[in-house]
Structures are given as structure tokens and as C-alpha cells.
Amino acid sequence: MAGGILSLDLGRMTGWAVANRSAISAWPPGRFLLGRTPQRPAILCGTFTIGPTGLPHGEYYDLFEKWLDDMLTVHAPDAVVFEAAIPHHGGQEAARRAFGKISHVERLCHRRRVKAVREVANNTVKKAFTGNGRAEKPAMIAACHERGWSPPDHNAADGCAILECGVRVLKHGETL
Secondary structure, X not given: OOOOEEEEEOOOEEEEEEEOHHHHHOOOXXXXXXXXXXXXXXXXXXXXXXXXXXXXXXXXXXXHHHHHHHHHXXXXXXXXXXXXXXXXXXXXXXXXXXXXXXXXXXXHHHHXXXXXXXXXXXXXXXXXXXXXXXXXXXXXXXXXXXXXXXXXOHHHHHHHHHHHHHHHHHOOOOOO
């Protein structure tokens, strides 16, 4: 699969979603009903857990970078969209890891010459996807189900929401 958009929810359990060029081409303005039809190719999503808790920072970043490098190799996206890191739990440690992952995303995308790398705010994603900027995990999953998609968990659901926001901004020029 080449081209399209890769989205990332950058937690320790990193939610992701990817749509190729043909899926992006079929994506109309507004809410897109996800699912597989001949007119709407498959959109993939999942969750990557960056090792067990308590890993040293170097090992943690190394695992994340290897995974992301593989994702960029396999999917070769034209754009990467990620949710702004605002760690709510874990204090300084969580903040350090979150901002470190952003650095790795931007550096790898630069090396790979990804055409667009965008950050979207958490409440913007939730508002655009559910209509509520403070939507909780069940509402995000429900919004995926409304679109015909069954993400394996709330991390992947967030990846789907970020993907839809990315399409709305990058393809349709919306200001979210």
C-alpha cells in the first residue's frame, strides 16, 4: 500500500490507522462511513504496545522507532497525522516519553520525505469525530461503530478518529 495517510495516537499503547490513496480518494467531505466495499477499500487500524512498563528510555524509544520505521516502509504514506501529546497521567515521565515520540515521528518522516506531517489537538479530534470535544473512550468507539468500523480497542479508535481528521484537513481543506 503506497500513499495515503497514517495516523498515530502516541500513547504507550499507540493507536494507529492507515488509509491508502484509493481510500482517501473515495473519502467524501464530512463523516465517512468506514468499511470495505468495492468503492471504499479497506482502512486498517490497530494498537502497538511499546514494550512492558518500566523500560529504560533508550530501549523504549528504540522499540517505538523500529515499529514506526516498519509502518512507514510498509504503508509509504504521503502524510502522517498525530494527536498532540498532552500526558494526563504519569507526570514528568509520561511527558518526557510523549514528547520524545513526537521527535521520533517528525525525524523519521523528514528522513522518509513524507510530504505532510500534522499535529492535531486532542479536543479537536474528539469534537470533529463525535461532536463533543470532551468525548470519553466509549463515545470514540461508538463513533467508529457508527461508521461501520470495529476497532480492537480505544487506542485504535483514537487512531481512526485522527485519520478522519487528517483526511478532512489534508484532502478537504477543512479547518478543525
